[in-house]
Amino acid sequence: MWAAGVILYILLCGFPPFRSPERDQEELFNIIQLGRFEFLAPYWDSISDAAKDLVSRLLVVDPKKRYTAHQVLQHPWLEAAGKTSRANLQKEVPPSSEDHFRS
Template identity: 75%
Template sequence: LYILLCGFPPFRSQERDQEELFQIIQLGHYEFLSPYWDSISSAAKDLITRLLVIDPQKRYTAQQVLQHPWIRTAGKTNSRNLQREVTINIERHFRSQRRKGVVDDDT
């Protein structure tokens, strides 16, 4: 869900170091980076926060996800606007990665 809404994974190593990435994942360190998340609703962020919980006993179940307000009202939102925002976020992310030299132009 995180990737679908912003275009990149919640966990990443700035140094592109595999061990650091594993530590970040195990600690559950992620953030909602601006500008990618600026237009994403607080309800969507709340659901993601409840899904990206380290302790499986505290993590939302599939049934809880289906009852979450963001999911229950998903059909009532303008999906075209959401699709446009996701596309913009993905393009923005790849442009920033290209500037950093992380992504090849041929990708």
């Protein structure tokens, strides 16, 4: 679930959650082991609090305190996303692109 948190962080803002200001690998490993990350402005300003909450619950160093897959699926951010995105994706494919998807 830790890796899912890292990937979610990257997908939401475009860069990894852990970085060393001095670009020092040993320092980076220490930052990761401590689980130190931030939601940096302006990159996170438009991201919902619910999304930030889910990321925070996944990037917990102690696996016993970290969210499980079951808890992630019950998180309000995912539940809300599932209720609002019921679009039929097949209708969203432009007619000119349909030939590329047929065998």
